[in-house]
Amino acid sequence: MVVLGATALIALALDQWVKHLSTENLEEHHPVRILGGLIYLSLLRNGGAAFSFGTGFTWVFPLITLVVVGWIVWMATKLRSVPWALSLGLVLGGALGNLGDRLFRAPGPFQGHVVDMISVFAPEGGKFAVFNIADACLTVGVCLAVLLELTGRQRDGSRLSGKAGKNTTTEAGTAEAGKTDATTGTEERA
Structure with a gap:
């Protein structure tokens, strides 16, 4: 539980710090190119989910997040695996980071827009979706969970095979x- 909690707190704090820096220093529609154009920092306020999907249903995302957070908290009581604690900690930190935006940012509670700022340059000449640290934590956490499942590592610390x-x-x-x-x-x- 300590690993899960520490991972979630670090992910949440880093996400909120980067969002604060972004809203203070970046302007919308004026991307900043870094690492030779590999990464762009571009302020975007997203009312939907990934790729701005579901923009008209912003109020649904906090409810889904609350269910996910509840499941992780319940699962934490049975957790005995450090890799699973890292995975669920990343998912929890990312979920809470975006939930904070949905609850406390404009235009209002349960309708707030998530602050996104990172875009990876695509090899074809376009730019990939704009995301934030919370999104990255969620993605890495879910990918780690899938890997743990595929390798038979259980949340209680045991390992399956066969x-x-x-x-x-x-x-x-x-x-x-x-x-x-x-x-x-x-x-x-x-």
Whole structure:
């Protein structure tokens, strides 16, 4: 729980600090090119989700976020894995960062626009979607969770393996290991 909480607090603090710096120093429609054009800093206020999807339904996003935050808090009581704590901490910090914008920024509570500012230059000559630190934390946290699931790492610290996701030592495997051949009297190993 300490790792989850610390990760979430660091992600949230970094997100809010960068948003504060962005709103104080960047102007809308005047991108700042850095790293030779690999990254642009461009202030954008987003009333929707990713790629400005659902702009007319801004009030739904805080409700979804509250459900996700509730699930993570409930899951934290069962958590015994540091990688899962990092994953869920990143998701929690990112979710809270954008929730803060939705609740406290203009145009009003549950309708606030999220402050985005980072755009990665696409190789085709265009620019990728504009995002913020909270979005990056959410993306990395979810990708880490998928990786943990695919590698069989459980939230309780155990690890699954095998085709059907069975524990590494199964009852059938244990019974097979010490089986004795009745005709020769020799012990077979599975």
